[in-house]
Amino acid sequence: MTGNPQTNSPTTGSAAHSEADSGAQNALRTAVEQGLPTTIADLCALVRIPSVSWAAFDRAHVAASADAVVALVRHLDVFESVDIVQAGIPGGTEVGQPAILASRPARNGRPTVLLYAHHDVQPPGKDEDWESDPFTPTVRGDRLYGRGAADDKAGVMAHIASIRALVAAVGRDFDLGLALFIEGEEEFGSRSFATFLNENREALRGDVIVVADSNNWDVNTPAITTALRGNVTLRLTVRTLEHASHSGMFGGAIPDAMLAMIKLLATLYGDDGSVAVAGLTSIDVPTPDYSEEQLRAETGLLPGVSPIGHGSILSRIWSQPALTVTGIDAPSVDNASNTLTPSVSVRISTRIAPGQSSVEAAVAIETHLREHAPFGASVEIDDIDTGEPFLVDTSGWAVTEARTAMTDAWGTPPVDIGVGGSIPFIADLVRVFPAAQILVTGVEDPDSRAHSPNESLHLGVFKRAVLSEAFLLGRLNERTGH
Template sequence: MSDSSPSTPDQTAVDRALIDAVQLGMPSTIADLSALVRIPSVSWAAFDPAHVQSSAEAVAALAEATGVFDSVRIARAAIGDTEELGQPAVLAHRAARNGAPTVLLYAHHDVQPPGRDEDWDTLPFEPTVVGDRLYGRGAADDKAGVMAHIASIRALTEVLGDGFDLGLALFIEGEEEFGSRSFETFLAENADELRADAIVVADSGNWDDVTPALTVSLRGNVTFRLTVRPLEHASHSGMFGGAVPDAMLVMIRLLSSLWNEDGSVAVEGLTSREGMTPDYDEAQLRSETGLIDGVQPIGAGSLLSRIWWQPSITVTGIDAPTVANASNTLIPEVSVRVSARIAPGQSAAEAADAIVRHLEANAPFGVVPTIDDIDTGNPFLVDTSGPIVAATKRAMADAWGVEPVDFGVGGSIPFIASLVESFPDAEILVTGVEDPHSRAHSPNESLHLGVFHRAVLSEALLLARLSSR
């Protein structure tokens, strides 16, 4: 893969050496990334935690092999006030020297469940290069983020040696895809090792495969299980259908109350935000999402405002008889998993209360819904006025040859609000290894290798420049 960055008269000798180091290191970087992708490190409760442990051990070995850290360890923390431990994370630390700043590099090594193998064109845990993309679960989200940090440190060390002044903290989480349940405890227990002047979160995207982006806003999230049980037991649908409300009827009616006719959210108390958005037309939306011809987008306002600045509600799973196992039965109970995204400016707790009130008020036929297993994460807005943010944008422009876009993201990274609360003086830099066609969380997840190369170079340039301050 050749993806050399543009040469400019302003490049220093260190810049040019970093460009060469990143380029020459890409084959081994991609090989190491592929080895991580082969580990099925799904952090969800229903999956084998041994794989997450194996993934943590592999990441720790990569960090140790850089030779720059004073300490590298695998650590776990309690989930809230319970005795249950969260999934293993990797924590490495190097003290700053001669007054240089410290940068915390964050990514996560756990992945989403793969879904059905038949929905993939390649096996989900067998990394496969097709054209300029590497396919596999976690290839983009977020094992590429892990390797962006490792590869940039390798390049930095090759060019500056291991005596550079920059302080580094590396935090590779093991349960981001399962709600970061032990995150706040982990921050509190390891605050001294995690404290930094800047925090680079390599877990977002870019405007497209030739234009970088710095994520400056994220929606929050409220996820929960919704259950309705109108019957004590199943009954024959022909004998009693038409007089007795079954669980599917109740659930369909209740869920339909969540949206207006145009598909926008109809929950009183969920707020939107006013904000600028770049030009983004329906053709680009269709290209990036696979929206089928003839199917219309939902919502109101500009397309990006619907994704960045407005709430949304999605049903992501349902427990009910499958079509293959369907019988002529009035179903007594149905459960669904609901994922709501919250606009910046509203707290997740306030949004959760509004959704619960709506569901309780709109349940039909006197059914009392059960709402449990609630997870929340607050939205996030970046302060872009700091000098390290400016340095990051300059590094991106130099690595990509294109000025970066300030980017809003419809998805959520709930722990960022916790980082801000724990380290209020740190500048937060949400960077990305993905592009709009990466399909994170979906079948055929992939990483654009050119985007990955430029993301590594951006970070290497930034670290070198911060070290020289």
């Protein structure tokens, strides 16, 4: 679990509101429960579509996923417009993956809510690492397994199911304004996101934005994500030789690229494994108790292997930078020969703390790599991608409404968490819609293993997440003077 819970006593609303809430909530609760089998069946159908948005995978699957989602949205029969839209990727002629965009205007002074999720998924990885086929939704115990079952096709279905419940409870002629944006390339960097926002600004404009793509504290406790780290990823190539040479003939006299790369990467870390790059910043925030035992249980850390870093465990995950070498291009073990390697490339992924710009962080990382190159090795840095960190303003009325809805749905108040991962497009949303209130919610829990083999969705968490959003939509449909 990557979070920072803060105790927040939810505002339950006025006494005049509460009696009306009871009847409305009963109708919404009944609608969610009766609709759950259909909701899960629809989710399973989406999971069966291998909608990996990465460049090396077939775009036809993402298109098929968009078609399936748009059919679900149109069947709601509440939107004035429902379209599949693609936007251009800046810097070229390529267009992004298909997204679904739907909207209906607010009436009688009600607010407009923009609901966001994404229908694309991560690559599945090796089939042998899965206990069941990654694109065959499989229920084991109280969990649904499959790639995208949690991240983020469950987020898509949470939106669909909550709107269905609202229709069942109050009819299709409600006053709440709705915009729905289901992205198709979040897992591949949201490359066309900024263009999409600029081209569809009016259709996406909302008073409240609900991003259903994050975690809950545990299977019994809901959460609102209030902090997200940003990211800087790049490819680093180290060269020391014009060509390969026999290691027995010249080893010990000339540095090969592997030696130079290993020494250079080692400079990125302190003795405790924390990031040692000058210019990368941290923030100082209180964190709750989170034991090493819990960290081991949630991550699978092997016995005898120590955690890295300093400070509280959650501060390492939420409010400090982290740097990971996520890939390496070098001779494989099976193809290894007695050769001095002339060049080696690695992919570096850095998470940056809230409060630091990604551009500033990228400059700090590049400066470090160039200044610490050993033996005068040539250093090349390219394929740089950045994403901004984010801190949520929790003082607005939308957060208060969300806390109340979650408390009513889960039977326990939500906690505020910080997440070690990144959702860079939120900074774009803030840039385009500075007056909108952002709510980052989710359907995942610490055992969901998003992006990893055996990704899964806890069905009890999913039901409560749907109910929370249905309650929120119901409350906002009665709200005026926002």
